[in-house]
Amino acid sequence: MQNRFFAWLFARIGARNEARGNADLRRELLAGARGRVLEVGAGTGLNFPHYPPGVEVTAVEPEPTLRAHATKAAEGTHITVVEGLADDLPLSDASVDEVVVSGVLCSVPDPAAALAEFRRVLRPGGRLRFYEHVRARTGPRARWQDVAALVWPRLMGGCMPNRDTRAAIERAGFAVSHCRDLIFPPGARISVVAPRVLGVAVSQEHHQ
Template sequence: MTGDHRHPIFARLYPRLDAAAARAGGAAHRAELLAGARGRALEVGAGHGANFAHYPGGVTEVVAIEPEPTLRARAVAAAAGAPVPVAVRAGLAEDLDLPDASFDVAVASLVLCSVRDPVRVLAELRRVLRPGGELRFYEHVRSRSPRQAIFQKYTDVLWPYVAAGCHVSRPTGDLIERSGFTVRSERRFDFPASRVPNPSAPHIIGVAVRD
C-alpha cells in the first residue's frame, strides 16, 4: 500500500470550494473542532492544511498525514504559517506508520467520509492515541431523517466518483461509538443552509475519548 492517492482534478478544485465554505461558516466549524486541544496532535487527511491556522497554543506539535500529492504540497506551505509546529507527511489513515499511544489528540476533519475503510481508520486512530486521548471529529454523515438518508444512499451511487471517494451516507457517528470511543460532546447540523436538497449537508462535530 503506497502513501499516495492521486486525485489531480479534485485537488485543484477543493481548496477553492473550501474557501467558499470557510466564508459561509466552515472556518468557525474548524475553530470549534480544535478549541481547547492540547498536547501532541495527529491529523489524518489534512488536505491543503485548512485546519492548521486554528490549532490553539496548547498543542505542542501536529503530525499531518495527507496522501494526495498536490494537496500535500499546499499543506506544507500552510504549515509554514501555522501558529504551532506542523510536520506534513505522506501516508494513509488506514495504515499509520506511527507508534502506539503516541498522541494526545487525533483529528478527523471531512475525511472519514472518503477513506476506503473508516472502521480500520478509527482502529488506527485509537491505537495511536494514549488512553484517555481525544478524537476531534468534523464530518459529513448520514442524515437522521429517513427521507434524506434515502436520498443520500442513491446519491452515493455516483458521488464518490466525482468527489474523490466521498460518501455522504456513512453513519460516521455510530462508527465512532462502536470503535472504542466514548463520545463526550456532539453537535449535528446542516451546512451550508440551503432550500435546495443537498446530500452532503448533514454534518457532525464533536469530541470522543479513547476508552
C-alpha cells in the same frame, strides 16, 4: 494516491466554504486541543490557522497535490506535514494525545480500520475530534443521499455521502463525550453533504 481533479475541486470549494462559516466550525472543533496532535487527512491545511498556541501537530495527507498545499500552509508554524494513510499511520503506538479528522471518515475505504489505527496511536484516554458529514436522520434527505452514493464517490475522491459516522466511532471503542448535529451551509436543502456532526470522543481502555 493521486487524484488531481479532486485536489483541484477541493482547493476551489474549500476556500469558498471557509468564508461561508466553515472557519467558525473549525475553530469550534479545535478549541481546547492540547499536547501532541495528529491530524489525519489535512487536505490543503484549512484547519491549521485554528490550532491553539503551543499545540504540536503532525498532519498526514496522502494526496500529493493537497499535501503540497498543506506543506506551504504549514510554513512558519509548528505543524509538520507528512505522507500517510488513515489506516496505516507513520506514528508509533500511544504517541499522540489527540487525533483530528474533518471530512475524512466519509472517504476512507474502511472506516473501521482507520478508527482502529487512530486508537492505536492515541495514548490511553486520548481524544478524537471529528467534524464529518453523515447520513441524515430524516427519511427524504437520507434516501436522496443513498441515491447520490451511486455516483458521488466517483466524482469526489471516494467520498460516501451516507455513512453513519457517529455509530462507527462508537463501535470502534470510543465514547462520544460531545456531539452536535448541524446543516452546512445553513439552510441547505439539496446538498448531499450538508448533514454533519461535530464532536469529541474519548478512546476507551483496550480489552484483550
